[in-house]
Amino acid sequence: MADQTLPISGSVDVTPPHAAAGTFLERLHGWVVTVDHKKLGILYVVYSLIFLLVGGAEALAIRIQLMIPGNHFLTAATYNQFFTMHGTTMVFLVGMPILFGFANYLVPLMIGARDMAFPRLNAFSFWLTALGGLLLYFSFIGGPGLYGMGAAPDVGWFAYAPLTAHVFSPGNGTDYWALALIVSGFGTLGTAINIVATIISMRCKGMSLLRMPLFAWLMLVVSALTLVTITPLTAAQFMLLIDRYLGGHFFDTQAGGSALVWIHFFWIFGHPEVYVLVLPAFAIANEIIPVFSRKAIFGYPAMVAASVGIAFVSLGVWAHHMFTVGMTSVSNAFFVLSTMLVGIPTGIKIFNWLATMWGGKIRFATPMLYCTAFVFQFLIAGLTGIILSVAPWDWQLHNSYFVIAHFHYVLVGAIVFNIFAAIYYWYPKVTGRMMSERLGKWNFWLFLIGFHVTFDTMHFLGFLGMPRSIYTYEPNRGWNGLNMVVSIGAFIQGVAALIFVYNLVWSYFHGEVAGNDPWDAWTLEWATPSPPPDYNFATDPEVKSRRPLWDLKHPDDPDWKYE
């Protein structure tokens, strides 16, 4: 099946391979000045994977510090910098760029376009994002201002005012934090606009909105949501810098400013941000689960509606992060209801994935292993989310390790698992070679075990009253053993991550040659050669259904007869 020649044609590029390669400097130059959506997609993903390792190393340092009570591995100041940088890195330098990387690479291929709508804006956005990341990490050596040694931001990734005011946060760490996020935020906005424009206006002939792959649908929703959510964060960062440098009083409580305003701004950004991160993970599952179950996605229109529904409802739930700040009982009740409502479209998605698997012939290659674990873990993450939406219980659990466990279940159990799934799935398309299945299985099972050892245990630490953001704890609280377990799990995940990196590199040189369509899949990217040539398609493809390659492979039983 893999080498079947398909009528949707590939490249007409006749440049001999050795001439196309060029010298090392020429190739490097090519990567820097490129406006090709595929190269930019790869840049995004590689950039994010590097920061994933950095953020992971910070997490391991945090876990070494918390292995035993009263540990002196990190000082209080360093610990606070590490957890701030860990959170900021994972959300802004890993989560968003890697998912935009996938969108960049895949959306034009999936909708039969030759590139993004605005290729130069695309390159500009990537380099802005990259600059933001470098700016944030430069704070480790450039953050002190006039105050002693280097000072990375140490105010938490949520940076609650007025802790960020000059008087409580001297030095330049907080400024680097705000500036870096403003810069990368503009990059994010550029990419979001680009994706929306590409999907709206660049679809190939026959691809109506309701024939688009769900991946593209989800990316459209995410990008639109990004435009709405990044803006309040950027505004709040500007207000913070005005407070710090121009004598403003937005958050200056000593002068009548409001600490609550920051919290509102931050979570008006911060909650939809969770969906900005998790919807692309859904997008990945929407592609992989059907292909490996050998069935069309169940309830395509319901999946689209649920995604759009989640995006809308997610804009009205932010204050469930604020049940403890002293809102009125009526406000609390309102945000309980809106938060619980998110569970309905989310439930629809889980049921549809289950129904897609139901009656299929499921092939458990590495991408599907990750996606299956994703469904399981996302189920739990959703249920602990329901638990946290119960405001009185949240008064107990808020800012405890239960919350840490819950959102790592989303960010790692759902998103990182699906990032791995996506890389195993599309790596053959990008490089032309398969990743090693044997290493992939090791990677998966170790990561799965490490994940559950770490994050399942954290829930119980929350029940036992351990708050987040603490660099040490009392030895008589009954938290010692559980913390040790959590740390051991973290190291198992670390080993799995190293296997993954090794697999990435090894497979690039030694992986089995993939061919165009190694998974026997149905969307347009698998109709191009691996890797796809510049401008993707020599002639514009035309589609008649949601699964154009299914139609070609099964001319006797095409999808378009049923849609």
Added chain:
Amino acid sequence: MIRDWTHKTGCSRSLFILLLFLSAAGRAFADVAQNTPSIFAPSSTPSNEIFHLSLFVLGIVGGIFVVVGGLLAYAVIRFRARNQEDDTEPAQIYGSNQIELAWTVVPVLIVVVLFLTTARMIFAIQDAPKPQSALDVTVVGHQFWWEFRYPKLGIVTANELHVPLSSTSDPKPTFLHLLSADVDHSFWVPQLAGKTDLIPNHPNDMWIDPLHPGVYVGQCAQFCGIEHAKMLLRVYVDTPEQFAAWVKEQQQLGMQDPHVAAGRHVFETEACMNCHTISGTDGRGTFGPDLTHLMSRDTIAAGAAPNTPQNLRVWVKNPDDLKQGSLMPAMQLSDQQLDDLVAYLSTLH
């Protein structure tokens, strides 16, 4: 049969077993380690109500987990491809509106039940009327310690909150008025109540009515700066006699012992009194804890160390040794001054 939703539910049998198990587990942890602030070992009405609500919610989400997780497990086992050579595709099914409707309606019903139960609890705890017999305490959060003021009793103390025992027959709840002197903090003693934040310019209120005497630990639950981890909190629930005695002791002026005049001289002439108050001296500072009855407290540095003369000496000599980043500066006192000062502080009962 209509029963109280929050206490016992339809699937009462399994829930009851779960309740017993969690309650036992929570108490076991609390007993073994003495000081585990488990939310499953409640000792006050708000925490107790939340505990019962949490069991109800746990029952529902546990049920959903078993059903959906079971379906997933079944699908994974039942529908895995067994024969790798088999190239045929399974039947393609594109969806079903009836099924979509069914699995939309059921979650809607669950949400309605959960929401109504939750909303009732929010109003019951948050809007509970304050009885005449209530004790008022103003809590002020500081980097990185707690100030407790009893406006009607004229008492100011720090880090160790004393409250009277309450009971259903003789309710004596304590209402806490929460303020902050600098950044955001959060008051959390899990066995007594959920947490409430202390936010500058935004006073908050919460209440507890402890039903068992003893010491309950907690700590600041909102990141507030470098020593957030050692902003610990102890609540002493006293019997009426103990509480009356404690109030009497706290209302007295500071000790005036001529044997330790040298230490008092150090307190009054070095920078100590800029930040600390000791009634009966010139010290009127409010930036640090009130030290008038320092020796009535079991711990120093917001719970970072037991209150012993040795620890006091280490603390005064260089606070960073006990609590990195504490806002109290090292005063560069000589050994003699340190000895005198600690001797003086040790008399402040």
